[in-house]
Every structure is written in C-alpha cells, then in structure tokens.
Amino acid sequence: MATFYYVRLVGFSVGGARVRGVSERDLRLNPSTGRGGVILDSGTSVTRLARPVYAAVRDAFRAAAPGLRLSPGGFSLFDTCYDLGGRRVVKVPTLSIHLAGGAEVALPPENYLIPVDTRGTFCFAFAGTDGGVSIIGNIQQQGFRVVFDGDAQRVGFLPKSC
Template sequence: MVLDTGSDVVWLQCAPCRTCYDQSGPVFDSRRSSSYGAVDCAAPLCRRLDSGGCDLRRRACLYQVAYGDGSVTAGDFATETLTFAGGARVARVALGCGHDNEGLFVAAAGLLGLGRGSLSFPTQISRRYGRSFSYCLVDRTSSSSSSSSSAASGSRSSTVTFGPGSAASASFTPMVRNPRMETFYYVQLVGISVGGARVPGVAESDLRLDPSTGRGGVIVDSGTSVTRLARPSYSALRDAFRAAAAGLRLSPGGFSLFDTCYDLGGRKVVKVPTVSMHFAGGAEAALPPENYLIPVDSRGTFCFAFAGTDGGVSIIGNIQQQGFRVVFDGDGQRVGFAPKGC
C-alpha cells in the first residue's frame, strides 16, 4: 500500500471495479470476507468523512477522496480486519472500498492514510499502539524498493513500524499545530545549508505557519515526491547550489518542474555540494547526494530535486526523506530524522 502522511482515509481497490488502475496483486473482494462490514449512513463514522455520501437504497455510507496531483478514489465506506506481515491483526479499521480509482498509485493495493485526523490509521489504532509510528523509504532506484510497502521484508524494502519505539539516533523537532488543518504534520524549518554554509535567503519568516489564517508553514509528506519551498526560499537555495556547483556543466532548459539540471554523462565520479536542512530545536537532516541530485533520463542528466511553490504551504517530499528513518511521535508531539535508518 502507498504510505501517505498527507491524508487520513485508508482505502483499498475493491471488486467489482468500475474504474480501476492496474494492480500488481489481486483486487480485494469484500464479498469473500467474513469480517467486512458496511457503515450505515447515519453512523458517526460516516459523519467524520470530509466528502461523504449515502446510497439511500442500501443505506450505505459512501466516501470520496481527491488528492493534490489529481488522483481520486471513491466507493463504499466500511470496516474490515487488517492483517500485516508478522501476523499483527487490527480489527474494525474504518476504510474505503474503492470501486472508482484513478491516478498515480503505481500498482498498489490501496493507500494507508497516516495523517493526524480522526480517520487516519495511526489515530484508529492509538489505543493499542499509541500515536507514534516511523517509516524508512529506500532509494527509489533499489531493485526491491516499494513505495507502497507497509511492512515488507528484506534489507532493501521500505518499512513502516507502529508503536512507541523510535530510532535512537534520530534528532527531533517539535510538531507545529495548524488549528485550521488537522491532517498535516507541520514542522518549523529554520534554514538550509549548502556546502556547509547557511543560505541567507532561506528565511524562516517565509516558511513559518500563520495560525490565524492556516497558511504557510512546512509539512512532512510521504505522498509528495519533490520538496517544494516558498518561492523566495527556493530561489535562494537554487542560486546557492548553482554557485557551489559551478564546476558542473548545466543542462539548458531544465526538465519538467526542475529548473536546475546538469549534464553528467560520461563522468564516473562527481563531487557535489552538501545540502542540509535545519529545524527548530536543533534537529538536522544532512541529505545524501542521491536525495537532491536525481537522474531524469538515460543520457546522464541529473536535476536538483527541489522546486518552488506559490501555494502557501511548503512540503518536504519523499525523495528528500529516502534513507532516513522518519519518526512521527504523536505522543511526544515531535518529528525525528535518523540517517541510514533502513
């Protein structure tokens, strides 16, 4: 399943499919499950949905979730028992049984909503496991990498762990609460360093959450690929990186949303400037080069994997998180980053 800290609803693709994407494994069929239970339209669970509905003929609760990239899922809202690798079973998890699913879900069985809202998986299991979990996303180029892995075995698989245990080597920063948006995990990014020097133009004021309006701030989101920073901060970071990487040959024109790319074709060893993210409370994430300079074609073009945004909220995406054990300590209201955590 896809892991998404930027949303709450858990859902699976369900047969019969009206509109479904290609899935690598069998599609879940609720008609063959003895533990599946439909949620009534009048049930409190149904009223928790942001975009809920009702099939009046069946008195069955309906759900729909639309994501920022245009992906969408819709179907019946129900409860089901989930069984994870290792044998752990969680009964009566509220989830969507998606009969209409379109978007960039990359052959996954569904999505595990890991946000802070009342319907997210961590919130639903909090009485048993507490409000803490952690994950480690492996390098996207790993042969056994799976961004949809929930507890896969193998040293090169992405993993997620629920419960209070956290990485001993993690450095923590406080969670920031947005009173107007309960789902997201906000943190306070106070600066970024390139080549060991703080970038003056990455201003804390441009990245701070305004609690009165709910705008601004920085969230940690496993469901977004590329880190996006408020435009002034991104421009300053990009310019600092270009200056520090002056010895590399720029590739004209950029690529997709990236405006800073390099032609590294034919080069076996490349020295690049270091990049580190600094958070309130002294936490730091020193990014390995593969987390910010990524290949975009087979000809040796690599792009600086950050982008600007004018959308209000800045996002730390999963490319920058890969290889870290990222700890969401809901009980302690903090987020931690442990390098080489997979």
C-alpha cells in the first residue's frame, strides 16, 4: 500500500481566471527522483505548495483582492494576512483547484482565509515549501467528503451538505 495519495493537480484559478505561471509540469511527480508531485494529507493543516507555485497563487490572490487591507508582517508561516476587523461583509475572490481530467474543486472562503486572532486578522491559508512535494492539507479539505478510489487511481471531492 502506498504511503501517500498523490493527485494530479494541474493548476489553480483565482477570481475565475487561471493562475499564470502554474502548469501541470510544475506540480508533477518526477518518478526518477521522487521529488515533486502533490499529495492529499489530512494530517497536515495548511496546504504547502512548491515555492514558485505558491508565489504565483498568492500573488494572483493579492491582485484579485485590492479592497482587502494587508496586515504588515504576516503571522507565523503565513505571509499574506488581512485586517478584516470591524467589517460585517467581506468580498473575496474565488479560489479553485484544478485536477487532471477536468475536475475543479471550488473552495469556500473559509478554506483559504482563516482567522488567526480575535482582532479580525485573517490569513491566506497556503504556504510555500522547499520540501519537494506539495501537500493539500486539511484546511482545504474541510467541508468536503473526500473519496479515494485506489483501484481506479481517482479522488473525488463532494461538498458536504450538513
């Protein structure tokens, strides 16, 4: 049995537009070196993306959210945080993960902007990694029923209705 469940992630969309500079090649497992690729891991909280992929997704999100005020300095491993304190309504850009075969997983905002304090600071719940493998963590999986079909080598995401 495989230790990790690799998925063929092919890109991201922010605000309905594909993120430039991110391709399937950037996210592919190199079988000769064992580096690269993307795994699903419910034991990892925050999604970690290869640093160039992360930078492209983060920059696309920042550009699509000009009405949100960035908090200086970030928080822990997060470098993109916003001061949303005192706001009743916040409009944020959509964020989707694209998988091989045409599947698109549209994440709800609470799966990519998370509160980190009681003053209204919310951070972009992705981070970069130099570790060789990208990880889709449990924050992005929350609210979905994730179905693994090892025989057919497929994964499915079904939004929970309860």
